[in-house]
Amino acid sequence: MTRILIVGAGPAGIRAAETLVAAGLCPAVVDEGSRAGGQIYRRPPEEFTRSPSTLYGSEAAKARHLHDVFDGLVRDQKIGYHPGCSVLGLREGIAQVLTPAGVISLPYDRLILATGATDRLAPVPGWQMAGVYSLGATQIALKAQGVALGRRIVLAGSGPLLTLVAAQLIDAGAEVAAVLDTAPWRTQVRGGARMALARPVFTLRGLRLRARLGHLYKAGVTLDSIEGDGTSPKAIIWRDARGRTHRTECDTVALGWHLRAETTLADLAGATFTWSQTWAQWLPRTDAAGRAADELYLAGDGMSLLGADGAEIGGRLAARACLDDLGYPTDTVAQRRDLRGARRLRRFAKGVADAFPWPADMIRALPDDTILCRCEGVTTGELRATLPLSGPEANRAKSLGRVGMGRCQGRYCQLAGVEVMAAATGARAAQMGRLRAQPPARPVPLAAFATREACQD
Structure with a gap:
């Protein structure tokens, strides 16, 4: 068979x-x-x-x-x-x-x-410290263990998952300090109309979840930095749609831009x-x-x-x-x-994609000292410094600067790295190339190979 x-x-x-x-x-x-x-x-x-x-x-x-x-x-x-x-x-x-x-x-x-x-993640200055999670990780902890990853939580990013996780945390009794969406209202309205034409009931359900967030939800924000003592966040600094700066105290930040x-x-x-x-x-x-x-x-x-x-x-x-x-x-x-x-x-x-766009401009403007690759501790400035030698080619930049060489194999940093490289070289993001996958697809302890078994039917 x-x-x-x-x-x-x-x-x-x-x-x-x-x-x-x-x-x-x-x-x-x-x-x-x-x-x-x-x-x-x-x-x-x-x-x-x-x-x-x-x-x-x-x-x-x-x-x-x-x-x-x-x-x-x-x-x-x-x-x-x-x-x-x-x-x-x-x-x-x-x-x-x-x-x-x-x-x-x-x-x-x-x-x-x-x-x-x-999760599709974008770097924010300070995101490398403990206490900064992805939206997906936050949701997994809540669903699988009934745990809210923090006492005062800020959720930031864009997409339907942002609203969903915020509502789920509130329902579970967690304190959500703010829900910060980088998508402007105008894109949300334009994309939302297309969403409603394709799936009206589903879209209405999402709007009801959004309405429950009330004043906690802010659209069209720019994320400037996450403050902390190196061990956990203390506050997130952000600008509203009018450019005014805000500081929201928290002990946990969850990030995610759709998938x-x-x-x-x-x-x-x-x-x-x-x-x-x-x-x-x-x-x-x-x-x-x-x-x-x-x-x-x-x-x-x-x-x-x-x-x-x-x-x-x-x-x-x-x-x-x-x-x-x-x-x-x-x-x-x-x-x-x-x-x-x-x-x-x-x-x-x-x-959905039109309503909640990837924040390319925010990523391209990241300061040089921002950690881009959390696994290897590579900054955006260090990636930019490799480009005179690597040119606009992701795998060369990886070999010279170690972006994407860590435990996640570029799952978290590759797409943001593409934007940084494109801005620095004047090329389109699509021209940067895709990091080639290498086995093993997941980190594996060497001891696991000591008990290696023969082919199973």
Whole structure:
């Protein structure tokens, strides 16, 4: 039987697995989470007492259904499930997988990557100190452990996640001092109109969340710096839309500008990439069903930033594309319905991108002493100093200045580095090039290789 490997057990991976099982196949699913659900529908430990309606709000019914679907597949032994595991590398039909017991090799004939997305971050002077987190990390702590990462929290950035996390923290009883959005009102109104045309109910739901924030929410701000004693934030300095300077005291800052597609494994698997002007990042090139290369299929936010509903559609489309390529019959009516749904969600996503733009100008104006690469401690000035030798080429700048060489492998700093390089060289961001992915895709202790196992069927 054809061996199909799905990486990721969020909405996209769950729907892909369900579709393949319905066709009589038994895929293997590798997921970094200890329980399926992904980030948006992340599940807490078994003994956690907060209800799904509290954790997921209006999405609680969808979350429960997806969890039940996947749990049923595992219970009935319809899939091979590897929770708490990370794919480190892909080569010649073998996935190197880090498990709690060590590294194993999983062979596959077809690969579906449903790797999701991470926070898209922009540097702010002072962001390197402890107590500055991403919005996603803040949400994970709240969902998975019921913990607010701080006593007085400022959330800053832009995008729907900014509003959502702020509302979730307030509902949990945390003190939110301010919600600072770099997107001006005019872009929000223009993009919001497109969002409403594509998904009126969803847009209205977001507006209601926004209204609940009241005076805490500020639009069109510029983030100047995060003050602190080196161990934790004490305040954030920001300017409002009129240019007036404000100082908001806090002990925690959460940052995030929508999402960055997680594409490391797609790169290692042989996908090609193109610069997305809409999202100001490189995204894999696929057809409408998620085909990225021979025997390689992508689904969810790791392919196109369409959110949880788009991820479910993408998982079904990728699985059907795989089945079609294998000669299995597929439901053409359902396929056309999902393709229509994906087109509608792309219109909505374009509205989101227009409403909450990436703050390129703010990044390009960063002072030279601002830490750009948190892992390696590289400043924007040090990156600028490499450009006479490296020119406008990200991988040369990396080799000379170590930007993107650290633990995160450029996940946090690459897109901001592109803006710094583009401003300094007078070139377009798309001309800077994309940092090449290198295995291992995640940091791995050397001891894990001491318990390396043979290929598993």
